[in-house]
Amino acid sequence: MPKTVWITGAGSGIGAAMALAFAESGYRVAMTGRNRSSLSEVVSTLPDPDAALILPGDVTDRAGMANAAREVAEWGGSLDVLCNNAGLNIPKRTWAELDWKSWDHVIDVNVTGALNVIGACLPIMRDQQDGVMIHTSSWAGRFHSSVGGVVYGASKHALSDISLSLNDEEGRNGIRSTALCPAEVATPLLAKRPGFDASTMEGMIQPEDMAKTALFVAQMQPGVSLPEIVLAPVRR
Secondary structure (H helix, E strand, C coil): CCCEEEEECCCCHHHHHHHHHHHHCCCEEEEECCCHHHHHHHHCCCCCHHHEEECCCCCCCHHHHHHHHHHHHHHHCCCCEEEECCCCCCCCCCHHHCCHHHHHHHHHHHHHHHHHHHHHHHHHHHHHCCEEEEEECCHHHCCCCCCCCHHHHHHHHHHHHHHHHHHHHHHHHCEEEEEEEECCECCHHHHCCCCCCHHHHHHCECHHHHHHHHHHHHCCCCCCCCCEEEECCCCC
16 A cells, blocks of 8 residues: 655645655655645646645644645555655844844744644554654754754754654654754745845755655665765855
């Protein structure tokens, strides 16, 4: 029976690349994002659109994520892999530009939203005694990054530690967790960084690189945990 992956933030960038990579490897792919039309566009690129499930939603909706996880498991017959990918950054990133409204929103999505999705999957994976959680953290979740910004870096450091806590507490239930910590990835999110030079995109990590890494983690044998993977573009 094909395995099932649930990808949040699946409408573009890394999430869309993950959807394609997992679909091409035979997974049933469930996708969540805020924009149904973007998700539909991603589905149209998959080798078998009938093996995909669109579940529009916002990761900050805790009850909605719990319902979505149950729907994914019922649809796919299992929930084998979570790609906890939804996240955002903002223009006002420094202490000199402190903007509580936007900074709170980063925490709501990148930390609380990630927790909501994890909490939604845990009961299902515990019952299965198996599951892989893959979280899109950041280089800024491993090292301080002035360009990533204060609150974004804090949120991704939190996510990386949340991932480690899952290995510490849930390994006995067959659950393994990995934080992917890439430096610059050529995505629409990166293009919004203040002062960003779009001409440098080609030399950066590509969404497809992140997708291949996630697939590698998902296919690792159950006795192996990969706590974190740090990726960086070659400095030229």
